[in-house]
Amino acid sequence: MDIGSPSLVEGLTGAISVVEAAQTLPEAQRRARELRADLEGRGVHADVLKFCRAELLADDYFHAVQEAVKSVADKMRSRTGLTDDGASLVDRALGGEPPLLAINARTTGSQRSEQSGFANLVRGAFGMFRNPTRIGEELTKLLAIPGAEDRARRLMNADRSQPDGGLFELLVALAYYRDGWETAFAPERPGVAKTHDLNVRKGRSRWAVECKRMDRSSYEARERVRGEELARPVHRLALAAGRSIYMQIAFDAELDAIPDDYLALHASAYLGAAGANYWSDEHGIGTIREIDWTLAREVLAEDDVYYGSSRMVELLIGRYDHDFAHSMSGKWLPSRTRPFWASAVYQASVVGWRNQSATAIRKKAKHFRATVAKATAQLPTDQPGVVHVGVETWAGSLADGVRHLLNKLEMMDFDPGMSRLRWVYGEYFAPEVSTRSDESWAIEETSASYRVGSHRTREPLPYHMLLTPEAKTNHGVHWDPANQYPLKRPRT
Structure with a gap:
């Protein structure tokens, strides 16, 4: 009997390791007791302890954390009267002037920065533990990518206040790995120069990959x-x-x-x-x-x-x-x-x-030309480059359709400078509150490719998705399900 699947955990030293799945229910119960005792020793909030139950840990630690994160959204709604979920809930409850929920007096710049950082932390927790379960499902593949463990460790420590970018990089790396590319995170050069995120190779083809998240529209x-x-x-x-x-x-x-x-x-x-x-x-x-x-x-x-x-x-x-x-x-x-x-x-x-x-519609349909320009500056000059831009939006189908058209037009005459930027992928994530009885939130995902300038170089990653299994995807775009043309591309 297989009670669960391997889990990714962080030890006391900060090292990440894989914990073998519990094989029996008593073992899952023992883990629940040990986790609860450890959390009590750290003085965590009583609400967190509700999720140290054997039935949650029987699958893996991820599900316990996922349920705990859901409870955070429930408490935010109960204290504010809002009915939103996900990033929209965070922005409305913890953002604004003044926010509906404040963690301090917000009388100094430092306190206001703390409020903003806390909002980013909660938003990132929602993103990591409620949406990209694919990271957990493909943990073995992720750990096989050179440099991925270091990125994940940084995500859990130094980058905790801004986790979205790191999560996005891990998802993009997994997409290339699944497609058969030799994938590795590029070595970073802190204090020397900004570098691209990934190096990928398949046969004689080599690409430099840069990942950027686009800020949401205020x-x-x-x-x-x-x-x-x-x-x-x-x-x-x-x-x-x-x-x-x-x-x-x-x-x-x-x-x-x-x-x-x-x-x-x-x-x-x-x-x-x-x-x-x-x-x-x-x-x-x-x-x-x-x-x-x-x-x-x-x-x-x-x-x-x-x-x-x-x-x-x-x-x-x-x-x-x-x-x-x-x-x-x-x-x-x-x-x-x-x-x-x-x-x-x-x-x-x-x-x-x-x-x-x-x-x-025009104000909500913000294109990503400036974001691509920043990413291009980090690409090398000795190999073709590709940029993945993550865009989270809830602007509606009209604004999303206009945004897609604007991005396509902007990339047609984009000047890549000294870099060899050839393609840009728009990774569009549209959070929506699910109407299913067993769900509280869902995401529509669209991956669109944009050719930079005029060239014959084939795109490196056609038909990929980041959150959704590729076998379950359809041609078309989430803002216009009936329109099959914009993203239907010939296989290469």
């Missing part, structure tokens, strides 16, 4: 906050009227230009029977309707549902459109065993919105 975060501000009065009006309504809006202007009472006036008119359930004006178009409780009550009679989740929204309005942001409020009964889950909902209001104005 415009997207500000737009989400403004949308919540506009939706809040609608929730108050629905609750006061004892009505359950769904309002959907497509804005035609930037949200900062929308009057504070814009949605409230339409909701008030509808609830007072003085207004229609549809409108169209200079600010956008919208509809309002009563919520059909049939599906929600049918499911809640048999199962608890996480309050405010995308699954809850889907049950209330019939479908969950990931192109829309959603705000939800209501009266509900918490589950006896899971306080963040609802066993009944008595009243609810949902506001869904998206911004289709050309100005807003």
Whole structure:
């Protein structure tokens, strides 16, 4: 009986080693007791100890940590009232001026930096232990890559406040290794010069690989906050009227230009029977309707549902459109065993919105020319180079489609300078809150290749993915599943 798989752990000396899987349940129970005793000796928070259970450690240590990280998101939501997940939750709860959750008084520059660093740490934990489980699944392959262990050790120590970049490098290295390339991390030269990240070789072909993560758009975060501000009065009006309504809006202007009472006036008119359930004006178009409780009550009679989740929204309005942001409020009964889950909902209001104005789309569709320019400076001049740019986005299909087109155009006339940059890969990650009953979060992933200038050099890594097994992927792009053309490339 195979109880689990090998796990990657860090010893007291900082060295990383593989721990053999527990082969029996008593062995898993012993490990749980030992881990709990060690954590108690370190004075860790009591909430962490809840995850030192044999049933979690029976698989491997990774699953215990993964469940603990999920609990952090639950606690952030419970303390803020937010319904977001992943990076969006971190940005809204720990970012902003002021943040909804502050770890200090934030009266000095040092304290504000500490707050920012803590937000990066939590965001990185979400990224490492909730998303790229492929690192854990392919641990043996990862440890076979020269230099990977040093990068992982640095990630766990010196780079803990900014872990996303290191994780991205490990995922890219695994992609080349899986495709049959001899892969090794390039030796670093601290204080001398910045170097590229990877050297890969297959037969007579050699490439220098550089990996960069692109900063998220602050415009997207500000737009989400403004949308919540506009939706809040609608929730108050629905609750006061004892009505359950769904309002959907497509804005035609930037949200900062929308009057504070814009949605409230339409909701008030509808609830007072003085207004229609549809409108169209200079600010956008919208509809309002009563919520059909049939599906929600049918499911809640048999199962608890996480309050405010995308699954809850889907049950209330019939479908969950990931192109829309959603705000939800209501009266509900918490589950006896899971306080963040609802066993009944008595009243609810949902506001869904998206911004289709050309100005807003352009501001969210930030291209990565400047990021590629920085990466190019680290490439050598004696071999062809490729840059992988990681882009995490929740801007919606319109903005993501425009971003893809802009990146393609920017790379066509990009000047690589003295380097021999030939290809750029855009690794697009679109976090979404899953509507499945057994998931709380999911990621849509698209890998797009962009030829730099005009040449005949074949791309080194066609049809690769970083998080998703390649056998389970489709042609096309996540922002337009019906469009197969942009990324369908001939096999080489």
